[in-house]
Amino acid sequence: MERDRESTEKRLIDTIGHMIEQNGFEKIGINAVSAQSGVSKILIYRYFGSLDGLIMAYISKHDFWLNFEFDIPEGGDALPIVKDMFRKYVAQLRTDAVLRRLFRWELTCSNEIIGQLREMRERAGVEMIRRVSRLAGRAEQEGAVVATLITAATTYLAILSDACGVFNGLDLQSDSGWDTISKGVENLIDSVFAK
Amino acid sequence: MERDRESTEKRLIDTIGHMIEQNGFEKIGINAVSAQSGVSKILIYRYFGSLDGLIMAYISKHDFWLNFEFDIPEGGDALPIVKDMFRKYVAQLRTDAVLRRLFRWELTCSNEIIGQLREMRERAGVEMIRRVSRLAGRAEQEGAVVATLITAATTYLAILSDACGVFNGLDLQSDSGWDTISKGVENLIDSVFAK
DNA sequence: TCTTATTGTTACTAACTGGTAACAAAGATA
DNA sequence: TATCTTTGTTACCAGTTAGTAACAATAAGA
Numbered sequence: 001m002e003r004d005r006e007s008t009e010k011r012l013i014d015t016i017g018h019m020i021e022q023n024g025f026e027k028i029g030i031n032a033v034s035a036q037s038g039v040s041k042i043l044i045y046r047y048f049g050s051l052d053g054l055i056m057a058y059i060s061k062h063d064f065w066l067n068f069e070f071d072i073p074e075g076g077d078a079l080p081i082v083k084d085m086f087r088k089y090v091a092q093l094r095t096d097a098v099l100r101r102l103f104r105w106e107l108t109c110s111n112e113i114i115g116q117l118r119e120m121r122e123r124a125g126v127e128m129i130r131r132v133s134r135l136a137g138r139a140e141q142e143g144a145v146v147a148t149l150i151t152a153a154t155t156y157l158a159i160l161s162d163a164c165g166v167f168n169g170l171d172l173q174s175d176s177g178w179d180t181i182s183k184g185v186e187n188l189i190d191s192v193f194a195k
Numbered sequence: 196m197e198r199d200r201e202s203t204e205k206r207l208i209d210t211i212g213h214m215i216e217q218n219g220f221e222k223i224g225i226n227a228v229s230a231q232s233g234v235s236k237i238l239i240y241r242y243f244g245s246l247d248g249l250i251m252a253y254i255s256k257h258d259f260w261l262n263f264e265f266d267i268p269e270g271g272d273a274l275p276i277v278k279d280m281f282r283k284y285v286a287q288l289r290t291d292a293v294l295r296r297l298f299r300w301e302l303t304c305s306n307e308i309i310g311q312l313r314e315m316r317e318r319a320g321v322e323m324i325r326r327v328s329r330l331a332g333r334a335e336q337e338g339a340v341v342a343t344l345i346t347a348a349t350t351y352l353a354i355l356s357d358a359c360g361v362f363n364g365l366d367l368q369s370d371s372g373w374d375t376i377s378k379g380v381e382n383l384i385d386s387v388f389a390k
Numbered sequence: 391t392c393t394t395a396t397t398g399t400t401a402c403t404a405a406c407t408g409g410t411a412a413c414a415a416a417g418a419t420a
Numbered sequence: 421t422a423t424c425t426t427t428g429t430t431a432c433c434a435g436t437t438a439g440t441a442a443c444a445a446t447a448a449g450a
Contacts, residue, residue, distance in 0.1 A: 002397090002398090003396080003397050003398075003445085003446060003447075004397085005396080005397070008397085008398090024303070026221070026303060029436090029437070029438080030437085030438065030439085031436075031437065031438075039398090040398065040399060040400085041438085041439085042398085042399090042439085042440075042441095043397080043398070045439075045440090046396095046397085046398095051438090104302055104303060106355070106358065106359070107299055107302065107354050107355060107358055108219065108221060108299060108303060108358070109358070110358055110359075118359060122361065122362070122363070122364075125362075125363045125364075126363060126364050129363060129364070141375065142379075142382075144363050144364055144365060145365070145375060145376065145378075145379030145382075146379065146383070147363060148348075148352070148362060148363045148365055148376070148379075149344070149345070149348040149376075149379060149380065149383065150344070150348070151363070152347070152348040152349075152351040152352050152355075152362075153343075153344040153345070153347040153348035153351065154347075155351060156347040156348065156350060156351035157343070157347050159302050160301070160302060160347075163301065163302055163303070163304070163305055164301070164305075164313060166317065167317070167320075167343060167347075168317070168320045168321060168324060168339050168342060168343040168346070169317075169320075169321050169324070169339055170339060170340070170343055180336065180340060181340065181343070181344075183340075184337075184340030184341065184343075184344060185344065187337075187340075187387075187390075188341070188344065188383065188386075188387065190390075191383075191386035191387045191389070191390045192382075192383065192386045194386070194389075194390065195382075195385075195386045195389065197427090197428090198415085198416060198417080198426080198427050198428075199427085200426080200427070203427085203428090224406090224407070224408080225407085225408065225409085226406075226407065226408075234428090235428065235429065235430085236408085236409085237409085237410075237411095237428085237429090238427080238428070240409075240410090241427090241428095246408090
């Protein structure tokens with residue numbers, strides 16, 4: 001008995017972070033969190049209201065969307081900026097296992113937490129597409145479709161990489177495989193811009 | 196008591212089909228299947244060995260991969276063939292809820308069933324890429340990357356459409372939204388082929 | 391010092407999980 | 421008729437789930 005609420009809360013948040021990283025959000029139970037952290041589960045209810053509250057607290061600390069707030073310049077060449085954006089997106093996906101778990105969770109479940117995150121991401125995404133499309137001198141919808149296809153493809157492959165090593169002969173778990181994918185994305189962007 | 200094994204098995208397979216269509220593979224329990232079908236759960240063990248056996252039996256009857264066995268001609272214009280392929284793929288994804296559930300399941304779970312299906316799909320995918328790349332006179336790896344990106348993107352968006360209505364401003368639940376996506380895919384193919 | 395709020399432990403509930411044993415009813419075979 | 425196999429029902433098991441009640445220990449404030 002330490003009688004230190006702050007460190008107890010931290011212990012819970014750290015524990016659920018590890019659990020999410022390893023097995024994802026889908027199968028987390030409050031008993032398992034309690035057992036693994038060594039904290040009585042009733043304290044989860046007291047301090048966070050519910051398991052969802054604890055998850056929300058963890059997500060709030062683990063800020064996923066900072067890297068998305070690019071500062072798109074008003075003028076200049078759009079091509080390298082767009083390429084750079086997706087290269088960074090892929091890097092973040094490959095690095096951050098929790099981000100992959102979060103996108104996976106979004107596919108199988110609907111709740112308060114996911115709804116909020118979706119709203120944030122949607123706003124940021126639409127705004128970014130608006131700016132980049134203007135910079136590139138293209139119609140907004142054209143930009144939206146291309147951005148959506150590339151984002152969806154890389155997100156899917158990143159999620160899949162945790163469960164499956166190879167897809168259409170591409171190695172999803174090696175740097176060289178992802179290099180091939182990233183170069184494919186850049187070629188795609190080149191082709192679209194050249195048109 | 197009907198004493199008719201065949202119809203009992205059919206009832207179980209039908210029931211699990213409905214359950215998969217509605218809620219996916221992830222949360223199916225043998226008790227729920229038993230209750231919803233009105234068949235004692237012990238009969239599931241007797242007739243199918245396990246819940247996985249029942250799922251496998253259902254999947255075997257619901258043949259997903261027939262449409263994938265395109266007969267790619269040896270000569271001719273590759274462009275309309277490729278476009279047609281992806282248009283059909285999108286149509287199947289949008290039509291078949293169980294197929295979407297299956298792809299979703301593949302992202303969150305690894306087991307015998309998924310392993311087998313993956314192997315089949317991988318073989319078919321690589322073979323198709325080989326043929327189409329030859330037809331188009333392109334390097335196999337270039338074709339593999341483009342095909343992978345388009346397949347991954349459309350699959351992801353189709354899965355997402357069951358949980359989320361809008362993505363980057365695109366309506367994932369309406370025909371017009373998917374028309375936009377499909378036309379984006381065709382533009383992408385045009386751009387790549389034009390290069 | 392007495393009271394009160396906070397932090398934490400233990401033990402419990404009711405509902406549900408996958409899995410099985412024991413039994414009954416029907417049909418086939420000898 | 422007597423026996424054996426198949427089909428099906430009922431009731432149970434041990435383990436796990438989310439959630440709570442009751443209580444102990446510590447600290448802060450009056």
